[in-house]
Amino acid sequence: MLHTILITLLVIVSIGLIAVVLLQSGKSAGLSGAISGGAEQLFGKQKARGLDLVLQRLTIVLAVLFFILAIAVAYFGL
Secondary structure, three states: OHHHHHHHHHHHHHHHHHHHHHHOOOOOOHHHHHHHHHHHHHHOOOOOOOHHHHHHHHHHHHHHHHHHHHHHHHHHOO
């Protein structure tokens, strides 16, 4: 019973994580964009605002939940 609930929660969180990642806007295209985007994010010159910030934080929360649920499914599935 617990295993079924955990699997169901894992599927819901997985779908939510996919949706949130797809909703985020792309930073830049190409290799030069990846390098400059990483530098901007590292040094904080351009901070995320509004919806981008919410989506970024939601991605972190859903990713942590995904890993916790995946470990729980593996542990309780035995």
